[in-house]
Amino acid sequence: MYRYKNILLRILCVALLVVSCTNIAYAHSGRTDSSGGHRDNKNVSGLGSYHYHCGGYPAHLHTSGYCPYRDTFPSSVSVKAEKTSLYLGESTTINGSVYPSNACNTQIDWECSDSSVISLRNNTIEAVGFGTATITGTSFNGKTASIKITVKEKPVELVSIEEELISLELGKTFNVQATVNPTDATNTELEWKSENPDIVTVTADGVITAMACGKTTIYAAANNGISDSVTVEVNEIVATSIAIEGDSQIQIGSTTNLQAVFTPHDTTVQDVTWEISDTSIAEISQEGVLNALNIGTATVYAKQKDVETSIQIEVMPINVSEIIITPSSDEKINIGESMDFSAEVLPENATYPAVTWRTNDENIATNDENGVLQAHKSGEVIVIAETEDGCTAEYPLKINNPIQGVIVGVGVVGVIAAAAVVIKKKKKI
Ligand SMILES: [Zn+2]
Ligand SMILES: [Zn+2]
Secondary structure, three states, X not given: OHHHHHHHHHHHHHHHHHHHHHHHHHHOOOOOOOOOEEEOOOOOOOOOOEEEOOOOOOOEOOHHHOOOOOOOOOOEEEEEEOOOEEEOOXXXXXXXXXXXXXXXXXXXXXXXXXXXXXXXXXXEEEEOOOEEEEEEEEEOOOOEEEEEEEEEOOOOOEEEEOOOEEEEEOOOEEEOOEEEEOOOOOOOOOEEEEOOOOOEEEOOOOEEEEOOOEEEEEEEEOOOOOEEEEEEEEEOOOOOEEEEEOOOEEEOOOEXXXXXXXXXXXXXXOOOEEEEOOOOOEEEOOOOEEEEOOOEEEEEEEEEOOEEEEXXXXXXXXXXXXXXXXXXXXXXXXXOOEEEEEEEEEOOOOOOXXXXXXXXOOOOEEEOOOOEEEEOOOEEEEEEEEEOOXXXXXXXXXXXXXXXXXXXXXXXXXXXXXXXXHHHHHHHO
């Protein structure tokens, strides 16, 4: 019974189709061509000048070459992405599916809502900017599906500074190195900061400079707050040795400035303690100014913490540089007469100004400790004045024999006798 009904229904359907087809065929006569369509130049169908019936269907078009009666058109599209969240620079593929799977055309056209965020090439996408973009897949018959892709930074997970403690001498610089992981993090830039810039400053590149003695912490932080730090301690540059520069021979009564020279030369502690072994010889100030008090030697010490040095200094007399001999009279001197000589010693502050007198020929004249010359015999003699430190001066002198002068000029006998006595006397001496 059921089977019979079913067959009856089919026959009825076919009959209806034939009727409708016949009706349309009547509306515009003409054969179908090799493509299965025919012309409708007067556009009786309202579909244009060409359409299809495909074996009895109502007049229809074959959009994109597909028949809506005979072909299966896509009913929906789905879109999937390997990742919907990308880091800048990262790429992934988009997969689109058309349903049903036996659809006559499974092609999908892709479109991106923001090319500044996502660069689209076929079904490969690349993250080119931060933000969100929508990728839409469209089937040939206009069915669509979309997916949102977000582009974000690849975050820094670890910042590490190799050193735990950096010891820096005052005034010195050091480039602190920090590594960032992962190395392909979007923003590997670090912000450097010093806890106390009075002690240590740090540049944007991590170069630290020791400004003052003390201890502080240097931080390197990524833009997401991940950071590491290092303790930096700043110490003085301590001298490893000292040398004393300056005169080691100083004239009595004068001052000289001794200098302490440190090794290394950039020692930051420049103060030094000065001492002298014998303060009766010389005094020294804490600025290194030595005041020579008495002739002699002493040891000068320059001390700083654990280093010390010393030099021997000698306080020297002020030597006589010049003696000027002056006779009491510029008159001639005769045998038996005396004459005073005085000596001016220069410089005036010479340590040993005392002069001793003598002559180069004591037969002709002698000169006592007070500079009083006694003429004994006629002739030429040199008066010599000498100081203790060996400076000498000479004064040439001519001693006349007045009797001889008389003999030659006047010829008085008695005077000759007297003169002879003087000569005798002189000889006795
Ligand atoms: Zn037709
Ligand atoms: Zn068709």
